[in-house]
Amino acid sequence: MTLNKEQNQVRTGTESRTEPLPQLSRFAGSSVHAAIANEIGLRIVRGDYPPGTVLPNEAKWSETFNVGRSAVREAIKMLMAKGLLSSRPKVGSRVEPRERWNLLDRDVLSWYAMSPDREKFLATVQEFRHIVEPEAAALAAARRTDEQMDEISRACHDMGTATTLRARTAADTRFHMAILRAAGNDLLVPLGVLIESGLESLFVYVTREVNDLRHAQQLHEEIERQIRLQKPDRARAAVTKLLANTDEIIVGAGRSAVAASE
Amino acid sequence: MTLNKEQNQVRTGTESRTEPLPQLSRFAGSSVHAAIANEIGLRIVRGDYPPGTVLPNEAKWSETFNVGRSAVREAIKMLMAKGLLSSRPKVGSRVEPRERWNLLDRDVLSWYAMSPDREKFLATVQEFRHIVEPEAAALAAARRTDEQMDEISRACHDMGTATTLRARTAADTRFHMAILRAAGNDLLVPLGVLIESGLESLFVYVTREVNDLRHAQQLHEEIERQIRLQKPDRARAAVTKLLANTDEIIVGAGRSAVAASE
């Protein structure tokens, strides 16, 4: 009621446009603690605070962001929940070794994707897909229900009829996630965030040729067909083929990126 | 200063022994918010609050656990970070659909393992290992460094010389985690928590026969050898063999559990 005056003026004062807080980019409707978690998490993953480092203390964050201490604390608790931090009285919050990070967490993954070495990240995700997705498709072919098949088919069809690259990528993601679900192993489903992240990275990278799109669509349809026919081995092979195709696109994009920078 | 009196008396009053809080089991050194997160998280995963349900509000939790509202809030933020909850003003905190849960999170996994259907959980983990570990071993055989090989060999040796089942399980976990690390894909490492969880579940289940142990040890040593010799295909096959052996043990344990309950 008294000290608040100044604060409020800074934040909601007359004509205060696009300057709500010093640095904090808080995208539409996101709360303060979420924005703080995002900011600090990004900095950690980016490498600003290497594992073992102790972060600035809560009071400091509170000051630099012009927010209450509780907001900072809640943000830190979220980062603790993702395995990035651990904190103890008197010592502060220190960054955990990378091994404890929940790399498969949606947010951590997105921070990873924003890091300087995006290309390496994409390569890692792509390799991981090689490990998991062929087997997932084989399981899906063996165990899919009719409803799950419908979802796969619909996504595949939507890919074919999509008019924008963005819509196509969305359908593509749905396609692969549906396969993971159809595989009938609950632990596979969370890996969907990886695929999502990978396809989004690809989306940024590549402006595909029309021929590439046609070919990729055929490869997807082959997967759909083999799962429909319940042929595990052939479904697995079809996925392997698709991933090999994606590998080529990535390599090609890498080449043209190199060429463009020369 | 005034209202505090009563509270403090409840919590630290004369001779208040082993009755710090109504229900909250807070194991050694764990903080209040962590204990609350644990309790609520367990209840959610267990199914007390199905997806879509709105939890009791913060004031309610605060009352039932005799803790401050901030502790409750921090706990809820942690659960949000794990994808179990989302909360909005006026509506409250509602449980997210299972698809959004970070099932591969250490804590979520442990709550899963405590759920009524442990057996199904173990089967799911075991199947997941079939999907991932053979390929991981193949990659490890191809890319291991000498230091990584040392770590694998040491863990394998420790398994052989372990005197207690507990120590053996610990070495076993280290063995498989070392292979994941040696595979050279950062995204594989977080899956170690799965293996850890699976082996712990096994540990509870099974009192292995000496012959079983001898055989299992040989299977592990075969994996170690093929990674040492850098033979990806043989390493993959060796892991598949080990997992098949584990499958049998699980089936056997299931049988004897059934037998014991009859």
Next chain:
DNA sequence: CGTCAACATATTGTCTGATAAAACATATAA
């Protein structure tokens, strides 16, 4: 000179109370 205990200190942990913001429900007016 070294070792151990007492004490100071910095930082997170927790509680309390107050106010703001948001979403939903209800009532009222056109």
Next chain:
DNA sequence: TTATATGTTTTATCAGACAATATGTTGACG
């Protein structure tokens, strides 16, 4: 009936206080 206004409930955020806990420091004593 529809649209607007108002109220209500809940989370969101802030502020200030005190407790708990490691760490560092100092001093006494062997």
